Amino acid sequence: MDKNEKVNELARRRGFLWPAFELYGGAAGFYDYGPLGAPLKRRIEDIWRQYFVIAEGFAEIEAPTIGVEGIYQASGHLAGFSDPLTGCKECKEVYRADHLIKHIIEVPDALKNEEIYKCIQENEIGCPECGGELSQVYEFNLMFKTMIGPGNKMTGYLRPETAQGMFINFPRLLRYFRDSLPFAAVQIGKSFRNEISPRQGVIRLREFTQAEAEIFIDPRDKTHPRFAEVKDIKMKFYSRQAQEKGEEEEMTFGEAVEKGLVAHQTLAYYVARTYQFLLAVGVAPDKLRFRQHKSDEMAHYAADCWDAEVFLDRMGWIEIVGVADRTDYDLKAHASVSKVDLSVFVHYDQPVKRQKLVVKPDFKKLGPRFKSKAKAVGEALKALSAEELKGGSGTKDDKIKVVVDGETIEIEKDLFSFESVEEEVRGIEIVPHVIEPSFGIDRILYTVLDHSYYEDVADGEIRAVLRFKPAVAPIEVAVLPLMDRKELVGPARKIQEQLRCRGMRVDFDISGSIGRRYRRCDEAGTPYEVTVDYETLELGTVTIRDRDSMSQVKVPEWQVADKLQALLNASIKFHEAGDLVAAVKKE
RNA sequence: GCGUCGAUAGUGUAGCGGUUAUCACUAGGCGUUGCCAACGCCUAAACUCGGGUUCGAAUCCCGAUCGACGCACCA
Incomplete structure (x- = not known):
């Protein structure tokens, strides 16, 4: 059995991932998240929120999963997908x-x-x-089609990505953010693609979870005010050039931008945040790289795109995140299909004074001459540039040509006047560019399982452990009475209650020997186990066991909640939590 | 979508035309047990589905579904 099989088997057995609809024979490309999988996923999403909602001040929204036809006409999914x-x-x-x-x-x-x-x-x-x-x-x-309401009147599609929900709410979001750039909206939710051939478990699903951020920025300035925070972080960049050599290059984000590897600071900044997020949920740094799209694989509108790729045994390098500069493509597409202006008025620091040509058609003369067309002729004149107005040899007979309703009309120069006036320009209309970090949550979750899985040998037996970071562990603490005896179970229940009151995810297990229960916890990825023994009754101490090292410390019962909290948020090290217990050997 | 291979308790398996469907682990109960899958007794639990061949099918044939791999597709 290779690692991939072991991880899948463990995930199924312990309740992380189950093939969906098993009772009815199943359907490829759909998975259930079980009692451990669902909280694991939720906690990964919560950390994502920590990074991409709270830390950045982005707005989380929730749009319908079914969309109307127009959206996908504009997005290109109808034709191109x-x-x-x-x-x-x-x-x-x-x-x-x-x-x-x-x-x-x-x-x-x-x-x-x-x-x-x-x-x-x-x-x-x-x-x-x-x-x-x-x-x-x-x-x-690849889109699932459905109908909205009875009678086939309206076609709906299950969304193939969450991104469009942010784009089509652009005017409302812009108002929400008080009409100024930059701002961003995010969404975590299900997307649907009717894949021809879903494979590799949860890697290609027909219904999957995305976390996407659409960051709207001023295209004239793609620096980022907080770039300094990330510029010294080192990472493996697998740039276009590096891919030709077949070898990643390690450097700082500062260097990557300086060398022009990454197109600009803002893109680099979010690649860096993506990198930090992935490490925080437990992706192994030595099995993670960022690969730049080659020019021919990038969507034609994208300016630059970096994928986070992770290494999974047997599957090789798998894309789990894409961070792209989508430029103004999406907003322009929606503006053109919906006929709604999707630009932002950006104020200049200082109003700019500018000479402007003002054309004054002489409607007293134009009116009688062109009758009902007079207004259109006037508008056409106003639209002309200085060069066009001044055109010709300058003699009095010179005529200006304008086109009204496809008809070319010659106009004598005495039918209008124009003058150059100074005006103050306070800003310009801009269609923002969009930086889009797009995360495949299911793939990330699977990666966390794969990268957390390891085996060691304890007492001649193989021990399978999921070394989850405490921040993602579906169960944070297990409370285990050393034996199934009333005098131990009672105090243990009290500790469980106390920990739950602190908001910890606590499991309680009295079934089987203590060793067996430790193994179960190891497979569930529970970082700490509290054991209640006779010393708890005599001396008021309990044992905390560390999943990864299997070592144990004794702590006073009244401190156990504080100690566990400190361990879980990594503010203390394990050996600092209490008195180390010498390993007890089994006879 | 195509091709190859496969599908038996929760998991891993035995079975090769007639078995009460094998075994182990796991899980539950009771007893025992002073810290890393201990022990004893008891219990629960499966032939993916639908057709066909046959007196009789888990076993042979056909189809579907699901899975692994390859192709294709997808990012």
Whole structure:
């Protein structure tokens, strides 16, 4: 059994991850989070909130998981999130239809399915495998489609990403943030993609959890005011150039920006925060790197994109986070489809004085001459530039040409006047750029399981342990009476109650020998175990066991809650918690 | 979607046309037990689903579902 299998088996057995709908035969690409998995996930999300909501002052919102058609028209998911497929009638192999005609048509993406099929037929393209005849080209869209209300009147789609929820709330968010940049909104929630072939457990799901932040910034200044906080952090950068060499480069974020590896400070800042977050939830630093998208794999609108990748045995490097500069693509797309202006008015520090040409059409003359068109002619004149107005040889007969409703009209210069006036410009309309850190929570959770899993040998037996950070552990403390006896169980229950009052996640276990219970705790990743023994009754002390070292300390019962709290938030080290107990050997 | 292989208690398994479906671990109960999967007794628990062949199917055949791997797809 390799590590991946062991981790999956443990996750299933102990209640982290269960294949969904098992009772009815299951469905690929769906998982249940069990009694340990759900809190683990929740705690990872809470740490994410700590980093990307609280620390940054971002706003968390919650949008519907079903979206109306317009959203995905604008986002490009309707057209771009589907692939034209064709299959061989002989050997049943399936191909991307547009890929087969790449060498004939420059931009096969632009063709409709029928056109692609026509092209395949005309060029007598057969199955690349066996030469067999290819089927009709059909569309496979990765979005789940549904209908809103009865009678097919309105089409809805399950969202393929949470990001759009932030984009389409841009005007409201802008107001909320008092009309000024930068600001950001985040969302943690389910997204849905009807994957052709979900694989690798929780790595590619049809329903999955994303945590995304859309950070709206002024495109003219991509420095970050808090960059100094992260600039000395060292990390493994796997840049475009480094990928050619096949070797990551370790450097500080400061250096990475200076060398132009990362496009700008703001992107680098959020890559750094992403890095810190991943370490905080328990991703192993030596199995983590940030890989830059190559120019050809980046979305055409993105300026720069860095993926956090983790190493998982058997699967290799897996993407778990993407941090991209999406520029103004999304806002412009939504502005154009929805016909709502999605720009921000940015005030200058100082109003700028500027010469401006003011055109004054002489409506007394234009009116009788152009009748109902007069207004349009006037507007057309106002829209002209100084050069155009001054155009011609300057003689009195010179005429200016304007186009009104597709009709070219010549206008004598005495029908209008213009003058240059000084005006104060107080700011400009800007479509913000968007920095998007996008996290795959399920993948991160799986990574935490994988990177936390380790085995050692205790008393000749293999001991499987999940070395969760206390901050993510689904159970923080287990209270264990040394034996199942009334005089021990009673005080132990009291300690459990006391710890729960402190808000700790406490488990209580009296089943089986103490050793067996320790093993169960190890597999659940519970960092500390409190044992109640006869010394508790005689001397008022309890034992705290450390999951990772298996060593134990004695502490007075009245201190145990404080000590555990301090251990859990890492303000003291284990050996500082109490008197170390010499290892007791079994006979 | 395609191909190869697989699917038996919670987990790992035995089974090869007729068994009360094997064993271990696990889990629950009782007893015992002074700190790392101890011991004894008891208990619970499975042939993925649907068809077919056969007197008889966990076993052979077909299909579906799920899983692993490869291809393709996806980020």
